[in-house]
Amino acid sequence: xxxxxxxxxxxxxxxxxxxxxxxxxxxxxxxxxxxxxxxxxxxxxxxxxxxxxxxxxxxxxxxxxxxxxxxxxxxxxxxxxxxxxxxxxxxxxxxxxxxxxxxxxxxxxxxxxxxxxxxxxxxxxxxxxxxxxxxxxxxxxxxxxxxxxxxxxxxxxxxxxxxxxxxxxxxxxxxxxxxxxxxxxxxxxxxxxxxxxxxxxxxxxxxxx
Amino acid sequence: xxxxxxxxxxxxxxxxxxxxxxxxxxxxxxxxxxxxxxxxxxxxxxxxxxxxxxxxxxxxxxxxxxxxxxxxxxxxxxxxxxxxxxxxxxxxxxxxxxxxxxxxxxxxxxxxxxxxxxxxxxxxxxxxxxxxxxxxxxxxxxxxxxxxxxxxxxxxxxxxxxxxxxxxxxxxxxxxxxxxxxxxxxxxxxxxxxxxxxxxxxxxxxxxxxxxxxxxxxxxxxxxxxxxxxxxxxxxxxxxxxxxxxxxxxxxxxxxxxxxxxxxxxxxxxxxxxxxxxxxxxxxxxxxxxxxxxxxxxxxxxxxxxxxxxxxxxxxxxxxxxxxxx
Numbered sequence: 001x002x003x004x005x006x007x008x009x010x011x012x013x014x015x016x017x018x019x020x021x022x023x024x025x026x027x028x029x030x031x032x033x034x035x036x037x038x039x040x041x042x043x044x045x046x047x048x049x050x051x052x053x054x055x056x057x058x059x060x061x062x063x064x065x066x067x068x069x070x071x072x073x074x075x076x077x078x079x080x081x082x083x084x085x086x087x088x089x090x091x092x093x094x095x096x097x098x099x100x101x102x103x104x105x106x107x108x109x110x111x112x113x114x115x116x117x118x119x120x121x122x123x124x125x126x127x128x129x130x131x132x133x134x135x136x137x138x139x140x141x142x143x144x145x146x147x148x149x150x151x152x153x154x155x156x157x158x159x160x161x162x163x164x165x166x167x168x169x170x171x172x173x174x175x176x177x178x179x180x181x182x183x184x185x186x187x188x189x190x191x192x193x194x195x196x197x198x199x200x201x202x203x204x205x206x207x208x209x
Numbered sequence: 210x211x212x213x214x215x216x217x218x219x220x221x222x223x224x225x226x227x228x229x230x231x232x233x234x235x236x237x238x239x240x241x242x243x244x245x246x247x248x249x250x251x252x253x254x255x256x257x258x259x260x261x262x263x264x265x266x267x268x269x270x271x272x273x274x275x276x277x278x279x280x281x282x283x284x285x286x287x288x289x290x291x292x293x294x295x296x297x298x299x300x301x302x303x304x305x306x307x308x309x310x311x312x313x314x315x316x317x318x319x320x321x322x323x324x325x326x327x328x329x330x331x332x333x334x335x336x337x338x339x340x341x342x343x344x345x346x347x348x349x350x351x352x353x354x355x356x357x358x359x360x361x362x363x364x365x366x367x368x369x370x371x372x373x374x375x376x377x378x379x380x381x382x383x384x385x386x387x388x389x390x391x392x393x394x395x396x397x398x399x400x401x402x403x404x405x406x407x408x409x410x411x412x413x414x415x416x417x418x419x420x421x422x423x424x425x426x427x428x429x430x431x432x433x434x435x436x437x438x439x440x441x442x443x444x445x446x447x448x449x450x451x452x453x454x455x456x457x458x459x460x461x462x463x464x465x466x467x468x469x470x471x472x473x474x475x476x477x478x479x480x481x482x483x484x485x486x487x488x489x490x491x492x493x494x495x496x497x498x499x500x501x502x503x504x505x506x507x508x509x510x511x512x513x514x515x516x517x518x519x520x521x522x523x524x525x526x527x528x529x530x531x532x533x534x535x
Binding site: 047049050051052053054103143145151153 | 372373374375377393394395414415416417419434435436459
């Protein structure tokens with residue numbers, strides 16, 4: 001396996017590497033292979049009682065006139081060896097912007113198969129807080145399954161959640177279900193000030209069976 | 210047709226009004242200041258009640274004398290679930306070990322109050338427990354990160370985990386041969402309790418069934434949950450045979466009477482269904498309401514059929530009260 005140093009040496013030698021048994025594509029591929037890092041499995045979190053079976057296959061979860069801040073969720077699915085998992089299926093569900101789940105239908109529920117690079121995207125809205133007094137933070141539920149891998153049940157949380165008061169590393173313990181700050185992701189705001197759009201990247205890592 | 214519907218609706222109203230019961234207050238147990246009951250279990254004979262209290266102590270009282278028999282507490286460990294064995298000689302308590310984010314299940318001898326069996330569970334605090342003793346008192350089924358049947362004598366374990374999401378409720382058949390689980394992936398599954406072999410899967414649910422209970426004959430079981438229906442399921446095929454309609458909230462627990470004629474249904478209501486102050490007794494054959502128990506300012510923390518009655522354990526500030534229905 002080529003290391004980063006091997007490739008740098010090849011580049012420094014310029015035309016002198018013509019005789020090298022490695023093509024540039026092979027070297028790049030080998031570099032990527034060499035840089036592939038082992039990953040820590042995504043921490044699990046509670047399934048919660050509002051999972052609904054047979055959610056539709058779709059990436060667009062919001063309707064055009066839906067209130068609430070539009071949200072793009074995206075990321076890739078890896079395994080603990082750093083390989084992408086193109087066979088993964090991701091299912092998500094969440095409340096509306098006021099903190100209510102749709103139990104009658106499938107609003108803000110969907111599932112999809114990731115693409116060949118393990119990538120996924122869902123278009124939704126930023127979920128609300130539960131209306132009761134518990135300090136349950138804004139969250140989106142995930143179930144990720146793939147043949148040969150342990151199913152992952154987890155939740156995504158938002159670093160901008162007011163409950164964290166700007167310090168999720170310290171204040172994640174305020175949520176009764178959060179055991180780690182690893183599930184709290186940064187939120188990037190884009191667009192015109194009158195039409196702010198949130199984007200959150202959430203990479204997922206599965207354990208092999 | 211409309212008249213028929215109106216008549217039916219009036220009949221239902223009369224039936225409910227006639228059946229509405231405030232319950233008969235049997236006994237009240239006082240707690241220390243600032244403490245309240247979070248969960249309670251009654252022995253099958255109704256002679257003992259065990260309560261997980263907010264001060265992290267499990268208190269056990271005699272329901273007949275009212276005497277506090279024992280206070281059980283473990284430093285740094287938070288009791289999460291409690292259950293008596295069928296013969297009331299054992300008391301199982303599931304703990305969350307706060308500092309280590311793990312758990313333990315201890316089974317106490319109710320006479321000596323010594324822990325006879327212990328299981329170290331790799332639980333996370335967000336995971337609930339669904340404790341269920343087998344009728345022969347030799348096995349304890351529970352959920353930590355997996356569903357397991359624990360053979361108390363040998364310590365061996367049988368895994369009966371669903372594909373994902375764990376279970377909210379586990380129930381042995383009265384002959385101990387089968388165990389049913391109400392699973393987070395919105396299925397109800399029945400396993401051979403000796404081998405863990407899957408016998409049947411009920412796929413008629415879209416939302417999670419939170420409660421499951423075998424009928425005494427073992428041929429059918431009841432399940433209910435977020436979809437706000439109580440379903441009667443054929444044990445062998447998993448087919449839903451019929452449902453009890455008009456449930457007033459999501460279903461948190463189910464208890465079937467010893468003769469199989471009634472079912473006690475505990476409801477979650479209000480915003481996000483966090484109010485647990487409503488319980489109904491239903492006649493299973495007729496599909497009618499036998500008793501309707503609802504009180505403001507209380508939280509129903511447990512209950513059990515004792516003889517011909519259903520005993521409700523209801524918590525209010527600094528006390529636990531037992532009510533008898535109907």
